[in-house]
Amino acid sequence: MNKENLIDLLINGTKLYTIENIIFNFSITVILAFFIYLVYKKTNSSVVYSQNFNLTIVMIALISSLVMMLIGNNLAISLGMVGALSIVRFRAAIKEPRDIAFLFWAIAIGLASGSGAFLIAIIGSIIIAIVLFLFSKTAYSSYSYLLIIKGNNLKCECIQDVLRNYKIPNKMCMKNTSLDSTELTYEMTLKQVNKDNLIEHFFTIKDITEVHIVSYNGEVSG
Template identity: 35%
Template sequence: MNLQDYFKKSVWESFAGSQGLTSDFVVTVIISMVLSVVLGILIYKVYGHYFGGVVFSNSFAVTLVGMTVLTSMLTLAISSNVIISLGMVGALSIVRYRTAIKDPMDLLYLFWAISEGITIGAGLYVLAVITFFVMMIVIHIFYNKKKRGAIYILVAHYDSETAGDQIIRSLGKMKHQLKSKTIRNNVTELTMEVLCRSNNTLFLENMKAIEGVRDVTLIQYNGEYHG
Protein backbone atom coordinates (compact mmCIF):
# COMPACT_ATOMS: atom_id res chain seq x y z
CA MET A 1 0.00 0.00 0.00
CA ASN A 2 1.52 3.35 -1.04
CA LEU A 3 1.21 6.61 0.86
CA GLN A 4 -1.65 7.89 -1.34
CA ASP A 5 -3.75 4.79 -0.75
CA TYR A 6 -3.04 5.04 2.97
CA PHE A 7 -4.32 8.62 3.14
CA LYS A 8 -7.42 7.75 1.05
CA LYS A 9 -8.21 4.86 3.36
CA SER A 10 -7.59 6.96 6.45
CA VAL A 11 -9.85 9.75 5.21
CA TRP A 12 -12.64 7.28 4.38
CA GLU A 13 -12.31 5.49 7.72
CA SER A 14 -12.37 8.83 9.53
CA PHE A 15 -15.44 9.97 7.60
CA ALA A 16 -17.20 6.63 8.02
CA GLY A 17 -16.44 6.59 11.72
CA SER A 18 -17.79 10.10 12.23
CA GLN A 19 -20.97 9.26 10.32
CA GLY A 20 -21.46 5.93 12.06
CA LEU A 21 -21.10 4.09 8.75
CA THR A 22 -20.18 0.45 8.93
CA SER A 23 -20.49 -2.27 6.34
CA ASP A 24 -23.39 -3.84 8.27
CA PHE A 25 -25.19 -0.52 8.57
CA VAL A 26 -24.79 0.20 4.85
CA VAL A 27 -26.21 -3.20 3.96
CA THR A 28 -29.12 -2.61 6.37
CA VAL A 29 -29.84 0.77 4.77
CA ILE A 30 -29.83 -0.69 1.26
CA ILE A 31 -32.15 -3.56 2.22
CA SER A 32 -34.48 -1.22 4.11
CA MET A 33 -34.70 1.33 1.29
CA VAL A 34 -35.32 -1.29 -1.38
CA LEU A 35 -37.96 -3.08 0.69
CA SER A 36 -39.59 0.26 1.59
CA VAL A 37 -39.86 1.25 -2.05
CA VAL A 38 -41.24 -2.17 -3.04
CA LEU A 39 -43.87 -2.29 -0.28
CA GLY A 40 -44.71 1.38 -0.83
CA ILE A 41 -45.37 0.74 -4.51
CA LEU A 42 -47.47 -2.32 -3.63
CA ILE A 43 -49.54 -0.22 -1.19
CA TYR A 44 -49.91 2.33 -4.00
CA LYS A 45 -51.22 -0.43 -6.30
CA VAL A 46 -53.63 -1.76 -3.65
CA TYR A 47 -54.98 1.75 -3.04
CA GLY A 48 -55.51 2.29 -6.77
CA HIS A 49 -57.19 -1.09 -7.26
CA TYR A 50 -59.60 -0.82 -4.34
CA PHE A 51 -60.26 2.91 -4.63
CA GLY A 52 -64.00 3.44 -4.22
CA GLY A 53 -64.29 7.18 -4.78
CA VAL A 54 -65.11 9.18 -7.88
CA VAL A 55 -61.89 11.12 -8.57
CA PHE A 56 -58.62 9.23 -8.01
CA SER A 57 -55.93 11.39 -6.35
CA ASN A 58 -52.59 10.32 -7.79
CA SER A 59 -50.74 12.76 -5.51
CA PHE A 60 -52.17 11.08 -2.42
CA ALA A 61 -51.29 7.64 -3.80
CA VAL A 62 -47.68 8.72 -4.42
CA THR A 63 -47.61 10.08 -0.86
CA LEU A 64 -48.08 6.50 0.38
CA VAL A 65 -44.80 5.46 -1.27
CA GLY A 66 -42.98 8.49 0.12
CA MET A 67 -44.40 7.89 3.60
CA THR A 68 -43.09 4.33 3.64
CA VAL A 69 -39.58 5.31 2.53
CA LEU A 70 -39.24 8.40 4.73
CA THR A 71 -40.57 6.67 7.83
CA SER A 72 -38.10 3.83 7.30
CA MET A 73 -35.27 6.37 6.93
CA LEU A 74 -36.31 8.19 10.12
CA THR A 75 -36.46 4.93 12.06
CA LEU A 76 -32.98 3.97 10.86
CA ALA A 77 -31.60 7.38 11.80
CA ILE A 78 -33.19 7.35 15.25
CA SER A 79 -31.99 3.82 15.98
CA SER A 80 -28.40 4.61 14.97
CA ASN A 81 -27.86 7.85 16.86
CA VAL A 82 -29.26 9.01 20.21
CA ILE A 83 -28.70 12.70 19.42
CA ILE A 84 -30.63 12.40 16.16
CA SER A 85 -33.46 10.61 17.94
CA LEU A 86 -33.83 13.46 20.44
CA GLY A 87 -33.74 16.00 17.62
CA MET A 88 -36.38 14.10 15.65
CA VAL A 89 -38.71 13.97 18.65
CA GLY A 90 -38.39 17.72 19.11
CA ALA A 91 -38.80 18.51 15.42
CA LEU A 92 -41.80 16.24 14.83
CA SER A 93 -43.57 17.50 17.95
CA ILE A 94 -43.99 20.97 16.41
CA VAL A 95 -45.21 19.76 13.01
CA ARG A 96 -48.90 20.34 12.32
CA TYR A 97 -50.69 18.74 9.37
CA ARG A 98 -53.69 20.70 8.12
CA THR A 99 -54.82 18.46 5.25
CA ALA A 100 -58.31 17.14 5.93
CA ILE A 101 -58.89 13.41 5.44
CA LYS A 102 -62.37 13.03 3.93
CA ASP A 103 -62.41 9.25 3.60
CA PRO A 104 -61.50 7.16 6.68
CA MET A 105 -59.98 4.57 4.33
CA ASP A 106 -57.37 7.14 3.27
CA LEU A 107 -56.32 7.41 6.91
CA LEU A 108 -56.00 3.64 7.04
CA TYR A 109 -53.67 3.63 4.01
CA LEU A 110 -51.55 6.43 5.51
CA PHE A 111 -51.16 4.59 8.81
CA TRP A 112 -50.45 1.38 6.89
CA ALA A 113 -47.59 3.05 4.96
CA ILE A 114 -46.16 4.62 8.13
CA SER A 115 -46.36 1.32 10.03
CA GLU A 116 -44.59 -0.53 7.23
CA GLY A 117 -41.82 2.09 7.21
CA ILE A 118 -41.32 1.87 10.98
CA THR A 119 -41.27 -1.92 10.90
CA ILE A 120 -38.76 -2.02 8.04
CA GLY A 121 -36.57 0.62 9.70
CA ALA A 122 -36.55 -1.48 12.86
CA GLY A 123 -35.19 -4.41 10.85
CA LEU A 124 -38.32 -6.55 11.20
CA TYR A 125 -38.53 -7.38 7.50
CA VAL A 126 -40.54 -10.59 7.87
CA LEU A 127 -43.12 -8.84 10.05
CA ALA A 128 -43.42 -6.03 7.49
CA VAL A 129 -44.07 -8.47 4.64
CA ILE A 130 -46.54 -10.55 6.66
CA THR A 131 -48.40 -7.41 7.77
CA PHE A 132 -48.67 -6.28 4.15
CA PHE A 133 -50.34 -9.50 3.05
CA VAL A 134 -52.63 -9.59 6.10
CA MET A 135 -53.79 -6.02 5.41
CA MET A 136 -54.30 -6.79 1.73
CA ILE A 137 -56.50 -9.78 2.61
CA VAL A 138 -58.52 -7.72 5.12
CA ILE A 139 -59.09 -4.91 2.60
CA HIS A 140 -60.04 -7.41 -0.11
CA ILE A 141 -62.62 -9.13 2.12
CA PHE A 142 -64.32 -5.96 3.33
CA TYR A 143 -64.09 -4.27 -0.08
CA ASN A 144 -65.98 -7.14 -1.71
CA LYS A 145 -68.54 -7.00 1.09
CA LYS A 146 -69.02 -3.30 0.43
CA LYS A 147 -69.37 -3.89 -3.31
CA ARG A 148 -72.35 -6.18 -2.74
CA GLY A 149 -74.49 -3.08 -2.50
CA ALA A 150 -74.44 0.69 -2.19
CA ILE A 151 -76.52 2.70 0.25
CA TYR A 152 -78.50 5.66 -1.05
CA ILE A 153 -80.83 8.25 0.43
CA LEU A 154 -84.10 8.45 -1.48
CA VAL A 155 -86.03 11.74 -1.25
CA ALA A 156 -89.51 11.94 -2.84
CA HIS A 157 -92.05 14.77 -2.88
CA TYR A 158 -95.70 13.99 -3.58
CA ASP A 159 -99.13 15.49 -3.03
CA SER A 160 -101.33 12.41 -3.29
CA GLU A 161 -102.58 10.46 -0.28
CA THR A 162 -101.87 7.07 -1.84
CA ALA A 163 -98.58 8.01 -3.52
CA GLY A 164 -96.52 7.27 -0.40
CA ASP A 165 -97.68 3.66 -0.18
CA GLN A 166 -97.12 3.18 -3.91
CA ILE A 167 -93.57 4.55 -3.64
CA ILE A 168 -92.73 2.02 -0.93
CA ARG A 169 -94.32 -0.82 -2.93
CA SER A 170 -92.34 0.17 -6.04
CA LEU A 171 -89.12 -0.66 -4.18
CA GLY A 172 -90.08 -4.32 -4.28
CA LYS A 173 -87.56 -6.55 -2.48
CA MET A 174 -84.98 -3.81 -2.11
CA LYS A 175 -83.97 -3.26 1.52
CA HIS A 176 -85.15 0.12 2.74
CA GLN A 177 -85.74 2.02 5.96
CA LEU A 178 -87.88 5.08 6.57
CA LYS A 179 -85.74 7.98 7.79
CA SER A 180 -88.25 10.84 7.90
CA LYS A 181 -91.63 11.99 6.63
CA THR A 182 -92.45 15.69 6.54
CA ILE A 183 -95.79 17.22 5.52
CA ARG A 184 -95.80 20.85 4.40
CA ASN A 185 -99.22 22.15 3.36
CA ASN A 186 -100.31 19.65 0.69
CA VAL A 187 -96.82 18.37 -0.15
CA THR A 188 -95.23 15.41 1.65
CA GLU A 189 -91.47 14.82 1.72
CA LEU A 190 -90.50 11.17 2.17
CA THR A 191 -86.88 10.26 3.00
CA MET A 192 -85.71 6.64 3.01
CA GLU A 193 -82.44 4.76 3.18
CA VAL A 194 -82.23 2.29 0.28
CA LEU A 195 -79.74 -0.50 -0.44
CA CYS A 196 -79.11 -0.91 -4.18
CA ARG A 197 -77.50 -4.17 -5.27
CA SER A 198 -76.65 -2.81 -8.73
CA ASN A 199 -76.48 0.43 -10.68
CA ASN A 200 -79.94 -0.16 -12.13
CA THR A 201 -82.13 2.81 -11.15
CA LEU A 202 -85.19 1.90 -13.20
CA PHE A 203 -87.27 1.98 -10.01
CA LEU A 204 -86.86 5.77 -10.00
CA GLU A 205 -88.70 5.99 -13.31
CA ASN A 206 -91.49 3.84 -11.89
CA MET A 207 -91.77 6.13 -8.87
CA LYS A 208 -91.86 9.26 -11.01
CA ALA A 209 -94.69 7.74 -13.04
CA ILE A 210 -96.86 7.37 -9.94
CA GLU A 211 -99.71 9.83 -9.90
CA GLY A 212 -99.11 12.67 -7.49
CA VAL A 213 -95.30 12.30 -7.33
CA ARG A 214 -93.59 15.61 -8.10
CA ASP A 215 -89.92 14.59 -8.02
CA VAL A 216 -87.62 11.82 -6.83
CA THR A 217 -83.97 12.28 -5.80
CA LEU A 218 -81.38 9.59 -5.13
CA ILE A 219 -78.27 10.58 -3.12
CA GLN A 220 -75.30 8.35 -2.38
CA TYR A 221 -74.74 7.85 1.33
CA ASN A 222 -71.38 6.86 2.87
CA GLY A 223 -71.73 8.13 6.40
CA GLU A 224 -72.25 11.71 5.25
CA TYR A 225 -74.30 13.33 2.53
CA HIS A 226 -72.85 13.90 -0.93
CA GLY A 227 -74.86 16.33 -3.00
Protein backbone atom coordinates in the same frame (compact mmCIF):
# COMPACT_ATOMS: atom_id res chain seq x y z
CA MET B 1 -25.41 -8.87 -4.08
CA ASN B 2 -25.75 -12.64 -4.38
CA LYS B 3 -28.70 -14.79 -3.36
CA GLU B 4 -27.22 -15.72 0.05
CA ASN B 5 -26.63 -12.07 0.98
CA LEU B 6 -30.16 -11.14 -0.12
CA ILE B 7 -31.73 -13.84 2.07
CA ASP B 8 -29.51 -12.80 5.00
CA LEU B 9 -30.63 -9.17 4.63
CA LEU B 10 -34.30 -10.14 4.55
CA ILE B 11 -33.99 -12.29 7.67
CA ASN B 12 -31.43 -10.46 9.80
CA GLY B 13 -31.81 -6.93 8.48
CA THR B 14 -29.11 -4.32 8.03
CA LYS B 15 -26.71 -3.43 10.80
CA LEU B 16 -24.46 -0.91 8.98
CA TYR B 17 -25.90 1.43 6.38
CA THR B 18 -23.72 1.20 3.31
CA ILE B 19 -24.89 2.62 -0.02
CA GLU B 20 -25.91 -0.89 -1.05
CA ASN B 21 -27.96 -1.40 2.13
CA ILE B 22 -29.63 2.00 1.85
CA ILE B 23 -30.70 1.28 -1.73
CA PHE B 24 -31.94 -2.16 -0.67
CA ASN B 25 -33.96 -0.67 2.23
CA PHE B 26 -35.59 1.88 -0.06
CA SER B 27 -36.27 -0.76 -2.71
CA ILE B 28 -38.19 -2.92 -0.22
CA THR B 29 -40.03 0.17 1.03
CA VAL B 30 -41.03 1.17 -2.52
CA ILE B 31 -42.31 -2.34 -3.28
CA LEU B 32 -44.37 -2.50 -0.08
CA ALA B 33 -45.60 1.09 -0.50
CA PHE B 34 -46.78 0.27 -4.02
CA PHE B 35 -48.49 -2.81 -2.59
CA ILE B 36 -50.34 -0.56 -0.09
CA TYR B 37 -51.18 1.79 -2.98
CA LEU B 38 -52.85 -1.03 -4.90
CA VAL B 39 -54.69 -2.36 -1.84
CA TYR B 40 -56.06 1.11 -1.03
CA LYS B 41 -57.24 1.58 -4.62
CA LYS B 42 -58.86 -1.86 -4.88
CA THR B 43 -60.60 -1.74 -1.49
CA ASN B 44 -61.72 1.89 -1.66
CA SER B 45 -65.49 2.06 -1.08
CA SER B 46 -65.90 5.84 -1.07
CA VAL B 47 -67.85 7.62 -3.77
CA VAL B 48 -64.74 9.71 -4.56
CA TYR B 49 -61.30 8.11 -4.87
CA SER B 50 -58.38 10.40 -3.93
CA GLN B 51 -55.30 9.78 -6.07
CA ASN B 52 -53.38 12.46 -4.14
CA PHE B 53 -54.04 10.77 -0.81
CA ASN B 54 -52.91 7.42 -2.19
CA LEU B 55 -49.65 8.97 -3.43
CA THR B 56 -49.23 10.55 0.00
CA ILE B 57 -49.34 7.06 1.53
CA VAL B 58 -46.39 6.04 -0.66
CA MET B 59 -44.45 9.18 0.30
CA ILE B 60 -45.08 8.63 4.01
CA ALA B 61 -43.71 5.08 3.79
CA LEU B 62 -40.52 6.33 2.11
CA ILE B 63 -40.09 9.24 4.52
CA SER B 64 -40.62 6.95 7.53
CA SER B 65 -37.96 4.60 6.19
CA LEU B 66 -35.55 7.52 5.76
CA VAL B 67 -36.26 8.78 9.29
CA MET B 68 -35.70 5.32 10.75
CA MET B 69 -32.35 4.96 9.01
CA LEU B 70 -31.33 8.43 10.21
CA ILE B 71 -32.20 7.66 13.82
CA GLY B 72 -30.77 4.14 14.04
CA ASN B 73 -29.61 3.64 17.63
CA ASN B 74 -28.69 7.30 18.12
CA LEU B 75 -30.60 8.66 21.12
CA ALA B 76 -29.69 12.29 20.41
CA ILE B 77 -31.06 12.18 16.88
CA SER B 78 -34.23 10.41 18.03
CA LEU B 79 -34.90 13.09 20.65
CA GLY B 80 -34.23 15.81 18.09
CA MET B 81 -36.66 14.17 15.69
CA VAL B 82 -39.37 14.03 18.35
CA GLY B 83 -38.81 17.71 19.09
CA ALA B 84 -39.00 18.63 15.41
CA LEU B 85 -42.23 16.69 14.88
CA SER B 86 -43.79 18.20 18.01
CA ILE B 87 -43.75 21.70 16.48
CA VAL B 88 -45.31 20.61 13.19
CA ARG B 89 -49.05 21.31 12.93
CA PHE B 90 -51.06 19.18 10.53
CA ARG B 91 -54.07 21.07 9.15
CA ALA B 92 -55.42 18.47 6.71
CA ALA B 93 -58.64 16.88 7.95
CA ILE B 94 -58.99 13.15 7.34
CA LYS B 95 -62.68 12.25 7.26
CA GLU B 96 -62.39 8.49 6.79
CA PRO B 97 -61.08 6.45 9.77
CA ARG B 98 -59.97 3.89 7.19
CA ASP B 99 -57.59 6.45 5.67
CA ILE B 100 -55.94 6.98 9.05
CA ALA B 101 -55.35 3.23 9.29
CA PHE B 102 -53.64 3.27 5.88
CA LEU B 103 -51.39 6.11 7.04
CA PHE B 104 -50.36 4.09 10.10
CA TRP B 105 -49.77 1.09 7.84
CA ALA B 106 -47.46 3.17 5.62
CA ILE B 107 -45.59 4.50 8.66
CA ALA B 108 -45.18 0.98 10.05
CA ILE B 109 -43.83 -0.25 6.70
CA GLY B 110 -41.34 2.61 6.61
CA LEU B 111 -40.18 2.03 10.17
CA ALA B 112 -39.84 -1.72 9.67
CA SER B 113 -37.97 -1.40 6.37
CA GLY B 114 -35.77 1.39 7.70
CA SER B 115 -34.76 -0.73 10.70
CA GLY B 116 -34.16 -3.83 8.56
CA ALA B 117 -37.18 -5.83 9.78
CA PHE B 118 -38.16 -6.82 6.26
CA LEU B 119 -39.88 -10.12 7.05
CA ILE B 120 -42.12 -8.42 9.60
CA ALA B 121 -43.03 -5.74 7.06
CA ILE B 122 -43.74 -8.24 4.27
CA ILE B 123 -45.70 -10.81 6.29
CA GLY B 124 -47.60 -8.09 8.17
CA SER B 125 -48.59 -6.36 4.92
CA ILE B 126 -49.84 -9.60 3.38
CA ILE B 127 -51.98 -10.38 6.44
CA ILE B 128 -53.43 -6.85 6.56
CA ALA B 129 -54.24 -6.97 2.83
CA ILE B 130 -56.01 -10.33 3.16
CA VAL B 131 -58.12 -9.03 6.06
CA LEU B 132 -59.02 -5.87 4.11
CA PHE B 133 -60.08 -7.79 1.01
CA LEU B 134 -62.20 -10.18 3.09
CA PHE B 135 -64.00 -7.35 4.88
CA SER B 136 -64.40 -5.25 1.72
CA LYS B 137 -66.40 -8.09 0.15
CA THR B 138 -68.93 -8.17 2.99
CA ALA B 139 -68.81 -4.70 4.54
CA TYR B 140 -71.70 -3.05 2.73
CA SER B 141 -73.62 -5.91 1.20
CA SER B 142 -76.91 -4.95 2.94
CA TYR B 143 -77.40 -1.37 1.70
CA SER B 144 -75.11 -0.41 -1.14
CA TYR B 145 -76.99 2.54 -2.69
CA LEU B 146 -78.63 5.78 -1.65
CA LEU B 147 -81.90 6.77 -3.29
CA ILE B 148 -82.47 10.54 -3.14
CA ILE B 149 -85.84 11.82 -4.31
CA LYS B 150 -86.95 15.45 -4.46
CA GLY B 151 -90.41 16.76 -5.20
CA ASN B 152 -93.38 18.83 -4.15
CA ASN B 153 -95.22 17.58 -1.07
CA LEU B 154 -94.03 14.00 -1.51
CA LYS B 155 -95.61 11.20 0.46
CA CYS B 156 -93.45 8.38 1.79
CA GLU B 157 -96.18 5.86 0.96
CA CYS B 158 -95.81 6.50 -2.79
CA ILE B 159 -92.07 5.81 -2.67
CA GLN B 160 -92.54 2.71 -0.55
CA ASP B 161 -95.11 1.35 -3.01
CA VAL B 162 -92.59 1.55 -5.87
CA LEU B 163 -89.81 -0.05 -3.82
CA ARG B 164 -92.13 -2.84 -2.71
CA ASN B 165 -93.19 -3.38 -6.31
CA TYR B 166 -89.53 -3.98 -7.27
CA LYS B 167 -88.93 -6.01 -4.06
CA ILE B 168 -86.06 -3.73 -3.03
CA PRO B 169 -84.95 -3.92 0.63
CA ASN B 170 -84.83 -0.35 1.90
CA LYS B 171 -84.71 1.91 4.92
CA MET B 172 -85.55 5.62 5.03
CA CYS B 173 -82.67 7.45 6.68
CA MET B 174 -83.49 11.12 6.05
CA LYS B 175 -86.44 13.41 5.29
CA ASN B 176 -86.07 17.14 4.65
CA THR B 177 -89.22 19.21 4.26
CA SER B 178 -89.78 22.88 3.40
CA LEU B 179 -92.95 24.83 2.60
CA ASP B 180 -93.18 23.65 -1.01
CA SER B 181 -90.67 20.78 -1.40
CA THR B 182 -89.63 17.49 0.17
CA GLU B 183 -86.40 15.48 -0.05
CA LEU B 184 -86.35 11.79 0.91
CA THR B 185 -83.22 9.65 1.28
CA TYR B 186 -83.33 5.85 1.40
CA GLU B 187 -80.72 3.15 1.88
CA MET B 188 -81.39 0.27 -0.47
CA THR B 189 -79.99 -2.84 -2.11
CA LEU B 190 -79.99 -3.20 -5.88
CA LYS B 191 -79.03 -6.65 -7.09
CA GLN B 192 -80.77 -7.39 -10.38
CA VAL B 193 -82.93 -4.28 -10.66
CA ASN B 194 -82.40 -2.02 -13.68
CA LYS B 195 -81.66 1.47 -12.34
CA ASP B 196 -83.02 3.23 -15.43
CA ASN B 197 -86.35 1.41 -15.20
CA LEU B 198 -86.59 2.24 -11.51
CA ILE B 199 -85.93 5.93 -12.14
CA GLU B 200 -88.49 6.03 -14.96
CA HIS B 201 -91.05 4.44 -12.65
CA PHE B 202 -90.47 7.13 -10.02
CA PHE B 203 -90.96 9.88 -12.61
CA THR B 204 -94.45 8.55 -13.32
CA ILE B 205 -95.37 10.01 -9.92
CA LYS B 206 -96.37 13.58 -10.81
CA ASP B 207 -95.00 15.26 -7.67
CA ILE B 208 -91.41 13.97 -8.16
CA THR B 209 -88.96 16.42 -9.78
CA GLU B 210 -85.55 14.77 -9.18
CA VAL B 211 -84.32 11.20 -8.64
CA HIS B 212 -80.71 10.29 -7.78
CA ILE B 213 -79.17 6.86 -7.15
CA VAL B 214 -75.74 7.13 -5.53
CA SER B 215 -73.20 4.47 -4.57
CA TYR B 216 -73.25 4.19 -0.77
CA ASN B 217 -70.27 3.60 1.53
CA GLY B 218 -72.14 3.06 4.79
CA GLU B 219 -72.42 6.57 6.25
CA VAL B 220 -74.94 9.36 5.88
CA SER B 221 -74.31 12.91 7.10
CA GLY B 222 -76.96 15.48 7.69
